[in-house]
Amino acid sequence: xxxxxxxxxxxxxxxxxxxxxxxxxxxxxxxGNERWRVEGxxxxxxxxxxxxxxxxxxxxxxxxxxxAEPLYAHIVETFxxxxxxxxxxxxxxxxxxxxxxxxxxxxxxxxxxxxxFPQSEWALKASVWV
Amino acid sequence: MPRLLFGDNTGMALQWRHxxxxxxxxxxxxxxxxxxxxxxxPT
Numbered sequence: 001x002x003x004x005x006x007x008x009x010x011x012x013x014x015x016x017x018x019x020x021x022x023x024x025x026x027x028x029x030x031x032g033n034e035r036w037r038v039e040g041x042x043x044x045x046x047x048x049x050x051x052x053x054x055x056x057x058x059x060x061x062x063x064x065x066x067x068a069e070p071l072y073a074h075i076v077e078t079f080x081x082x083x084x085x086x087x088x089x090x091x092x093x094x095x096x097x098x099x100x101x102x103x104x105x106x107x108x109x110x111x112x113x114x115x116x117f118p119q120s121e122w123a124l125k126a127s128v129w130v
Numbered sequence: 131m132p133r134l135l136f137g138d139n140t141g142m143a144l145q146w147r148h149x150x151x152x153x154x155x156x157x158x159x160x161x162x163x164x165x166x167x168x169x170x171x172p173t
Binding site: 001002003004005006007008010013014016017019022023024025026027028029030031032035051054055058 | 144145146147148149150153154156157158160161162163164165166167168169170
């Protein structure tokens with residue numbers, strides 16, 4: 001579902017959701033909890049990847065790891081050239097680990113992150129498993 | 131292969147809502163996520 005809030009007419013709603021700037025896009029889960037936020041303009045492809053991350057986050061935060069893993073894998077595969085790719089790869093690995101409990105899953109993810117996205121903070125976060 | 135959650139059709143028509151409380155209630159009733167777009171562009 002989509003809700004548009006326009007600055008000129010709905011300033012209270014901006015305050016309610018702590019929107020500081022436009023454009024801002026927030027993804028809420030069905031219970032109304034904020035799960036993802038994009039502040040500022042992004043080109044279409046980057047924006048699309050962010051939206052996919054938001055929906056994957058909703059699944060992951062419910063700890064539905066077996067469902068989350070293919071969503072993150074899809075983002076890595078389809079949006080591997082975007083700025084969210086490293087984060088998606090990280091969470092793909094975490095999701096897979098939560099399903100299998102095999103530590104080697106984390107190590108493989110860390111190696112792939114270091115190889116593909118060596119400058120990302122996600123490679124740093126995964127470096128503990130290398 | 132999982133489907134693209136938001137589809138691949140950039141010309142897809144969206145049904146924009148404009149009342150936050152009603153949209154939140156609708157999302158809850160339908161168990162669907164809610165995307166909120168805060169804009170300032172002239173309408």
